Every structure is written in C-alpha cells, then in structure tokens.
Amino acid sequence: MxxxxxxxKSVRGAARPSLIGAARRLTSGRAAPLLVLxxxxxxITIANPSFIEPRNLIRIANxxxxxxxxxxxxxxIILLGSxxxxxEGSLSIAAMVVVLLATNDANSNHFGWFAVVAAIAASTAMGxxxxxxxxxxxxxxxxxxxxxxxxxxxxxxxxxxGSAVRLxxxxxxxxxxxxxxxxxxxxWVALGAFGLACTxxxxxxxxxxxxxxxxxxxxxxxxxxxxxxxRILAFGLAGFFFGIAGVLAAAQLGRSxxxxxxxxxxAAVTAVVVGGTALTGxxxxxxxxxxxxxxxxxxxxxxxxxxxxxxxxxxxxGLMIIAAVALSLDRxxxxxxx
Amino acid sequence: xxxxxxxxxxxxxxxxxxxxPPILLVALILIIELAAPGFLSGETLMLLLANTAVLxxxxxxxxxxxxxxxxxxxxxxxxxxxxxxxxxxLPGIGMAAFPVAILGGLLFGILSGYVHVRLKVxxxxxxxxxGGVVAGIALWLADGRAITIEEAGRxxxxxxxxxxxxxxxxALIAAVIGLVAFFALRYTPFGRHSLAVGAGEPAALAAxxxxxxxxxxxxxxxxxxxxxxxxxxxxxxxSGSPNLANQLLLPAIAAVIVGGTAITGGLGGVAxxxxxxxxxxxxxxxxxxxxxxxxxxxxxxxxxxxxxxxxTIDRSKIAIIK
Numbered sequence: 001m002x003x004x005x006x007x008x009k010s011v012r013g014a015a016r017p018s019l020i021g022a023a024r025r026l027t028s029g030r031a032a033p034l035l036v037l038x039x040x041x042x043x044i045t046i047a048n049p050s051f052i053e054p055r056n057l058i059r060i061a062n063x064x065x066x067x068x069x070x071x072x073x074x075x076x077i078i079l080l081g082s083x084x085x086x087x088e089g090s091l092s093i094a095a096m097v098v099v100l101l102a103t104n105d106a107n108s109n110h111f112g113w114f115a116v117v118a119a120i121a122a123s124t125a126m127g128x129x130x131x132x133x134x135x136x137x138x139x140x141x142x143x144x145x146x147x148x149x150x151x152x153x154x155x156x157x158x159x160x161x162g163s164a165v166r167l168x169x170x171x172x173x174x175x176x177x178x179x180x181x182x183x184x185x186x187x188w189v190a191l192g193a194f195g196l197a198c199t200x201x202x203x204x205x206x207x208x209x210x211x212x213x214x215x216x217x218x219x220x221x222x223x224x225x226x227x228x229x230x231r232i233l234a235f236g237l238a239g240f241f242f243g244i245a246g247v248l249a250a251a252q253l254g255r256s257x258x259x260x261x262x263x264x265x266x267a268a269v270t271a272v273v274v275g276g277t278a279l280t281g282x283x284x285x286x287x288x289x290x291x292x293x294x295x296x297x298x299x300x301x302x303x304x305x306x307x308x309x310x311x312x313x314x315x316x317x318g319l320m321i322i323a324a325v326a327l328s329l330d331r332x333x334x335x336x337x338x
Numbered sequence: 339x340x341x342x343x344x345x346x347x348x349x350x351x352x353x354x355x356x357x358x359p360p361i362l363l364v365a366l367i368l369i370i371e372l373a374a375p376g377f378l379s380g381e382t383l384m385l386l387l388a389n390t391a392v393l394x395x396x397x398x399x400x401x402x403x404x405x406x407x408x409x410x411x412x413x414x415x416x417x418x419x420x421x422x423x424x425x426x427x428l429p430g431i432g433m434a435a436f437p438v439a440i441l442g443g444l445l446f447g448i449l450s451g452y453v454h455v456r457l458k459v460x461x462x463x464x465x466x467x468x469g470g471v472v473a474g475i476a477l478w479l480a481d482g483r484a485i486t487i488e489e490a491g492r493x494x495x496x497x498x499x500x501x502x503x504x505x506x507x508x509a510l511i512a513a514v515i516g517l518v519a520f521f522a523l524r525y526t527p528f529g530r531h532s533l534a535v536g537a538g539e540p541a542a543l544a545a546x547x548x549x550x551x552x553x554x555x556x557x558x559x560x561x562x563x564x565x566x567x568x569x570x571x572x573x574x575x576x577s578g579s580p581n582l583a584n585q586l587l588l589p590a591i592a593a594v595i596v597g598g599t600a601i602t603g604g605l606g607g608v609a610x611x612x613x614x615x616x617x618x619x620x621x622x623x624x625x626x627x628x629x630x631x632x633x634x635x636x637x638x639x640x641x642x643x644x645x646x647x648x649x650t651i652d653r654s655k656i657a658i659i660k
Contacts, residue, residue, distance in 0.1 A: 143651075146591075326457040
C-alpha cells in the first residue's frame with residue numbers, strides 16, 4: 001500500500017515538470033510550513049532589518065502566547081477530525097472567572113491564585129460539556145460546540161453584567177508584566193503548555209488514541225479504542241488549554257469584557273491549518289501548530305513593520321492561508337477534497 | 339412482499355424524520371404564545387417573517403454548499419462587502435448599484451469554488467481564507483467605517499422596506515428566492531448532481547457527473563445569495579459596513595442544520611432550511627417576547643440550539659459523527 005502510494009507520487013511528480021510542480025515538490029511533506037516560516041522571516045528581515053532585533057522578537061513571542069495556548073487545545077480536536085467552535089466561549093468563561101475571583105474593581109473577592117485554578121477548572125468543565133453533548137446526544141461537534149460557544153459567551157457576559165471588569169491582582173498581572181530571562185512569564189506559560197501538549201501527543205495513550213480515531217474512527221473502534229472516552233477526554237483537554245489561554249488573555253489585557261475573545265477562534269483555526277494539520281483528522285500535530293502560530297504572528301508583525309495598511313492585512317492573511325495550504329497539501333492522500 | 343413492506347417502513351421513517359423540524363417549529367410558536375399571549379398576532383408574525391428574510395437568504399445559499407458536502411464560511415464577509423458596495427454606489431448610479439453589489443458576490447463565490455476545486459484546498463479553509471480576503475477588501479473600500487445611505491440613496495431602497503398587500507417586501511423577496519432555489523435543487527440537473535456529489539463523490543464521479551463544475555456553481559450560488567442578503571440588510575439598516583453581517587454566519591449555518599440538512603452533505607434541501615431559519619429567528623424573537631435577561635439570551639440560545647439539533651438531525655445517513 002505504501003509502496004503503491006510512493007509509486008504514484010513519483011509518477012505524478014515526474015509528470016509535472018513545471019515551476020509550480022518543482023515548488024510543490026520542494027514544499028510538499030512535513031517541512032513545508034517550516035520552509036514558509038523561514039522564507040517569511042528572511043523576506044521581512046531583508047525589507048526591514050529591525051524585524052530581527054531582540055526587542056521585536058520578544059514582541060512576537062508575547063503576542064504568540066495566547067494563540068499558541070489556544071491552538072494547542074484546538075489541535076487535539078482537529079486531530080480527531082472534529083472541530084471546536086467553543087474556543088471563544090471557553091476563553092471568555094476562564095477570563096471572567098479569574099477576573100471576578102481575583103482582586104478586581106467590581107467586587108471584594110481576592111482569592112489570588114485560587115482564581116486561576118478555578119478559571120481553568122471552569123473552562124475544562126465547558127470542554128467536557130462539549131464532549132459529553134457531542135458523544136451522548138450524538139450530534140456533530142460543529143453544532144455541539146457552536147451551542148457551547150453561545151452558552152459560554154452568554155454566561156460570561158451575564159456575570160460581567162455587560163461591562164469591563166479590571167483585574168488588579170498584582171501576582172496574576174505579573175504573568176504579563178514580569179520577565180524571566182528576558183521573556184514575559186506568559187510566554188513561559190505558553191511554552192509550558194506546548195511542552196505538555198507535546199508530551200500528551202507523543203508519550204501518552206490518549207495522544208495516540210486521538211490520532212488513531214482521527215485517522216480512521218471505525219478501525220480504531222475495532223481495535224479496541226474506547227472512542228467515546230477518547231472524544232470526551234480530548235474535548236476536556238482542549239477546554240483545559242483554553243482555560244490557560246483565558247487566564248493569560250485576562251492578565252495581558254488587565255481586564256475582562258464581552259469582546260475579550262473576539263476573533264480568536266478563526267485565528268486559532270488558521271494557525272492550526274497553516275501549520276499543516278489536516279481538518280480531516282489524523283494528520284499533523286502540536287509541533288505543526290507551533291509553526292503555524294509563528295507563521296501567522298510573524299506575518300502580522302511583518303505587515304505592521306512594512307507599513308501595510310491594516311485594512312489590507314486580512315486580505316494578505318487570507319491569500320497566505322490559501323498559498324500555504326495549497327502548497328503543502330499531500331494530494332495523494334486527498335483524492336476527495338471536501 | 340416482504341421487500342415492499344421494508345421499503346414502505348423506510349419511507350414512513352424518512353417522512354417522520356423530515357416532519358420533526360416543522361413539528362418543533364409549531365411547538366415553539368405554541369410555547370411562546372402560552373408564555374406571552376399575543377405573540378400569534380398578524381403583526382408579530384409579519385415582523386417575524388421580515389426579520390427572518392435575511393437569515394433565510396444567507397442560509398439558502400449555504401444550503402447548496404452544505405449539500406455538496408462542503409461548507410462556506412465566507413458568506414458573512416461577502417454580505418458585508420455587498421452592503422458596502424451598495425452604500426457607496428447608490429448615490430452615484432442609483433438602482434444599478436444592486437446588480438453591481440450582487441455581481442461582486444457572484445464573483446467571490448466563484449473564486450471560493452475555484453480555490454476549493456482547482457487548488458484542492460478543503461472548503462472550510464478555502465472559504466475561511468477567501469472570507470478574510472473579502473473582509474479586507476470591504477474594509478479597504480469603506481476605509482474601515484460604516485457608510486450611511488443618505489436621503490438621496492434611500493429613495494432607491496424604500497421599496498425593500500415597504501409592504502405589498504400587507505406582507506413585507508423582504509419576506510416576498512425571500513419567498514421568491516426560496517422557491518427558485520427549491521425548484522433548482524429538485525428539478526434541474528445541477529440540483530440532482532449536487533445531491534449526488536454530497537451523497538457520494540466517488541460514485542458521482544464514476545457516473546460521469548462534472549463534479550468540479552457542480553461544486554463551483556454551488557459556491558457561486560452561495561456567494562450570490564449572500565450578496566443579495568447583504569444588500570437587503572444594508573437597505574433595511576440604511577447603512578453599509580465592513581462588519582455588517584458578522585453575527586450572521588453561524589446562525590445561518592445553524593439554520594441549515596436545525597432544518598434537518600445533514601452537515602455531511604447529500605441530504606436535505608431549501609424547504610428544510612426555511613423551517614430551520616424560522617426556528618432560529620423564533621427563538622431569538624421569542625426570548626425578547628418572554629422577557630429573558632438580555633445578557634442571558636445567548637445562554638438560552640445555545641442550549642436551545644443544541645436541543646434543536648439533537649431532536650431534528652437525521653442520524654441514519656451519517657455513519658460517523660465527527
């Protein structure tokens with residue numbers, strides 16, 4: 001089977017000697033997103049050398065922290081072949097809980113780091129709820145998590161009373177303000193989340209089962225994988241990462257409001273997909289997503305450095321997604337594209 | 339003998355499944371009428387129809403794409419772009435602004451389809467990306483602001499906000515579009531091919547159906563209807579803005595699924611989408627009618643959405659629920 005596919009590949013590759021074919025051969029496979037990232041960095045540096053200055057690199061790391069943590073959670077769901085639209089709901093729940101339980105300007109709570117634990121727990125519970133709804137009521141994840149998104153966003157807006165609440169706990173604010181080895185603590189938290197996600201994907205049974213279910217759910221079930229349990233755990237795990245991201249976002253902004261999560265879902269999906277994780281599931285992983293997040297952030301940073309009009313940036317990002325995905329798709333495995 | 343009774347039981351089961359969304363719709367209307375008497379008046383129902391029109395037109399377009407097994411996430415951007423084009427051109431060229439705005443939608447629909455089919459990018463990503471491209475263009479055209487349709491332009495949009503024999507014009511437009519879409523899906527080769535592609539693409543290919551063309555047409559229809567929805571929205575709000583339709587993408591997709599069209603494709607239709615859109619907008623309006631806290635509305639909406647999908651979805655045609 002593998003030999004067949006390899007044969008097909010070489011035949012098809014040889015039959016297309018054009019420039020696009022050459023570019024595709026060069027970029028096909030696992031290294032494509034990394035090459036895109038490197039090319040972007042080189043091009044932007046040539047255009048504006050201040051891109052490579054440490055101060056700017058720290059800025060990129062800082063603005064990658066929340067998207068990276070979010071995308072870690074989303075990667076597991078997309079590896080399953082599902083989609084999690086509850087990203088913004090879970091994130092705003094976590095941000096709301098941390099802001100309302102830690103020292104703030106709306107009530108007299110000051111539970112300190114307990115607030116952080118509670119926030120992550122709340123968001124994890126939202127994730128488990130998505131997983132349970134999807135598997136127990138047997139509805140597609142697209143709709144289950146769409147509902148959970150509205151519920152999460154609704155609860156947080158209701159609790160915040162429609163206004164913005166400031167976060168005034170100094171030790172939680174330090175996640176954004178204090179630095180260790182030159183990088184804000186939030187970046188280290190995001191790197192820790194990345195390490196955790198790597199460990200889960202490559203060294204735990206859950207991680208392997210997620211890839212197995214995403215690759216072929218019927219085969220995984222026949223091989224004795226408890227598909228329902230894997231799905232529920234994966235959604236819970238995603239909620240856990242969204243919770244961390246929510247705490248980071250609240251610390252970075254110093255407040256929480258109704259729009260704290262706006263636009264984060266599509267940014268996270270973009271990062272996962274540009275990194276090379278297939279929406280059909282079973283292919284890719286958290287390392288791909290790290291590169292995807294960096295591509296998106298570097299592109300955004302580069303466009304600001306190059307003085308591209310902010311209105312056009314979205315257009316450029318859209319074209320970038322098409323180019324990245326069109327170049328890096330492994331077409332032999334995709335006879336049918338949906 | 340045995341086989342005929344099998345077929346008959348299958349038919350009745352299918353009929354029952356198809357009847358669930360309308361039953362849910364009636365049940366919802368009754369619940370709201372009981373909780374807040376006066377809901378079932380002609381005036382409220384006309385308001386309901388007028389408010390559902392834009393959502394339904396968007397959802398009808400995206401139904402075509404979902405039926406072929408894809409998804410179109412660019413409709414909100416296309417609708418917003420159409421509203422911007424309309425608001426900018428109305429003072430200069432009058433009524434001709436409508437076809438220009440709608441042509442823009444057709445163009446970007448074809449672009450989405452082309453990216454999806456020719457570059458083999460999955461439709462979720464392709465339309466996410468074209469949506470970004472279109473949103474950027476709309477921002478650039480409008481210079482990031484909302485454009486008000488002034489008095490001079492409003493003369494040309496008045497017909498949309500008017501009524502014909504007591505029925506809002508927007509509801510009539512939506513009904514005409516719905517009928518055309520319904521017949522296009524049922525009685526044209528394109529409609530049959532769409533269902534075939536969604537039900538089983540390899541079989542459709544083997545049967546000689548021009549799959550790429552069918553897919554591109556589906557995206558073109560989706561883009562065109564999104565643009566029509568955008569122009570109507572702009573006329574109703576007397577304003578065009580690059581994020582005018584931003585809150586409508588997910589409700590539109592939800593309307594399609596709640597109506598009973600399978601998200602995996604091949605099963606469903608525009609009539610079901612009409613029911614789904616009515617369910618979605620009844621829940622929205624009903625919450626205001628019953629007097630649910632405005633901040634808690636999203637919570638109720640999300641819960642109702644999950645319940646509605648759990649009740650209406652036809653699981654018999656979906657092997658694996660992802």
